[in-house]
Amino acid sequence: MTDQSMRGFLDMVERDFPDEFVRIREPVRQEFDMTSMVFEFEKAGRTPVIQFENVEGFDMKVVTNLAGNRTLLGAALGVAPDALPAAYRERCQNYIPVETLDTAPWQEVTFEGDELDLTKLPIPLHFAVDAAPYITAGQLSARDPETGIDTTGFHRLMLKGKNKLGLSLHSRRRMYEFHRRAEARGEPLQAAITLGIHPIHYMGSMAYHYPPGVRKLEIIGGLFGAPYRVARCFDSDLEVPEGAEIVIEGEILANTHEPEGPFGEFTGYASYRSTENVFVAKRISMRRDAILHSVASGTAADHILISSISREAEILNTLQRNLPNVTGVHVPVITAGGLMAIVGMKKTAEGQARQAIMAALGTEFYCKCVVVVDDDVDIFNLSDVMWAVITRTRADKDFVFIPGAMGAILDPTSDPEDHTLTKLGVDATKPSGRDFAERLTIAGGQRDRVRGIMERAGFKL
Ligand SMILES: Cc1cc2nc3c(=O)[nH]c(=O)nc-3n(C[C@H](O)[C@H](O)[C@H](O)COP(=O)(O)O)c2cc1C
Structure with a gap:
């Protein structure tokens, strides 16, 4: 026991x-x-x-x-x-x-x-x-x-x-x-x-x-x-x-x-x-x-990580009821936990990312920013996520604003009187149904090969 x-x-x-x-x-x-x-x-x-x-x-x-x-x-x-x-x-x-x-x-x-x-x-x-x-x-x-x-x-x-x-x-x-x-x-x-x-x-x-x-x-x-x-x-x-x-x-x-x-x-x-x-x-x-x-x-992980995990679980629960192609949710500790969520999905139709944005923002009122990425992006690697945001979005088309929404009182951008704020959804998925720029990749076998060479040269990986 x-x-x-x-x-x-x-x-x-x-x-x-x-x-x-x-x-x-x-x-x-x-x-x-x-x-x-x-x-x-x-x-x-x-x-x-x-x-x-x-x-x-x-x-x-x-x-x-x-x-x-x-x-x-x-x-x-x-x-x-x-x-x-x-x-x-x-x-x-x-x-x-x-x-x-x-x-x-x-x-x-x-x-x-x-x-x-x-x-x-x-x-x-x-x-x-x-x-x-x-x-x-x-x-x-x-x-x-x-x-x-x-x-x-x-x-x-x-x-x-x-x-x-x-x-x-x-x-x-x-x-x-x-x-x-x-x-x-x-x-x-x-x-x-x-x-x-x-x-x-x-x-x-x-x-x-x-x-x-x-x-x-x-x-x-x-x-x-x-x-x-x-x-x-x-x-x-x-x-x-x-x-x-x-x-x-x-x-x-x-x-x-x-x-x-x-x-x-x-x-x-x-x-x-x-x-x-x-x-x-x-x-x-x-x-x-x-x-x-x-x-x-403050921003210590001790203060934030468990809220992140519970919000990842709640948002995943909401999304996967309707969108079984959602692959994961990350609520990063470094963005003050619940204020931001990154959603990974294997998009099969246009509009799904916006569905996910609305559902995720509606799950938890603390959440003020949702970013949706394709499943080739590692949602736990914020460098990868930022790369997708900057190379896969057009601001006039892929950024959605929801003004006057309920926010967290402690969020310094929330209105001092009624605590509302503007929420943001970012659709950083590639457009479906047409060719998009080809992502550079290094195959797994190639990575293993150079890692072996590096290790033999004395680098601990
Ligand atoms: C370390 C820590 C400190 C917290 N401090 C407060 C606080 O001072 N006031 C508050 O309203 N919520 C605070 N919270 C959030 C609440 O504990 C959390 O929203 C909880 O789910 C509320 O439970 P309830 O709905 O059963 O009241 C804190 C959370 C953590 C992890």
Whole structure:
């Protein structure tokens, strides 16, 4: 049975991918060191899990960058990296009810009242622009006040005091709606923040499209291929992962707004836009030797890659219902994840690329640009994609604009008042039914031949 805890994942990485597990024993500062080290690794082409054993001024270890690496995420699901979107799509539709346990390791130590102090956690300050240290790996859970169905998802949490966190529900999805419904009744929303989850929970929490009666915890079970093991909170009927490191129970206040942000967001910009909500903590419980999980913020792959995979899966799902000749979808991390999608297709008729553009843009409102290419173009190689865009399009004919469409609030080009923006579709497929310029190619056998010569000349390929 898979160990469903964050520790289970860390053990797997250290055992099976030792080069992808880095321990930093030298003291590091709470300010900037942890997130900026993730960016230095990325600049060197690496995305290892990093565990900081010694954060100055704190006893607790911090682990980051658990989700920036397609190989490790594939290993977590037991599939090859390029099979991730398809595996994600299939397993997310196999809902498995949770298994509720009476006790959990995170119940070992618990603090409430005057003893509760969130400032004792080594919460990183990620960027110089950030208003305060931010919890970035807090899975917030709450129930729909009308149906009782719960959800769980990451939301940035600004440290505001011993028992207070600021948050922004800008994605305007289920949690935003649950809070709005509680507020309409004049009530706060009971909520719990879980820190220290397996990346499969992270993946499941990014599922967007599923029927209203389903619990995200059941989708996570589908991804694990087994019931997700959860335990009940002390102060509410919320259920959180049994394997968690830390659980913070409390509520999101009704009709209360306080300044929140700025925060270095996935777009690569400081975000000053926020719904400015307030979470008040009532209790914090943790393992005796709890490790703090932090997601590297900004444009780090740790922040973006799982959203990319879940959007690849959702868009593929929509497109292949109607266009079986779609060969793949890539949502690149470097274009801030969900803002852009590249679709590969084996075009058989004119107009299919535009069908794909409309369907892909309609699947996910974050998506503002869709590029469709022929299947001789490698959608995961952005140089190849740009080559196709520049050599296979005529701007007046192949670029489609959709003004006034719903965009992501955090997209700096979205209208500051109503958050709309102009979406773009690029048909970079060759015209069908007539000859087009012949692409230069080097045959596989020829490549093998010169690679052999190069290797014998001492070049490591
Ligand atoms: C690391 C990370 C941080 C996130 N932070 C926020 C946030 O601060 N506010 C927000 O509304 N969405 C945030 N999101 C996106 C939501 O978690 C995501 O849209 C989720 O699917 C919402 O779930 P729900 O529809 O069940 O509420 C974040 C996602 C990730 C991966």
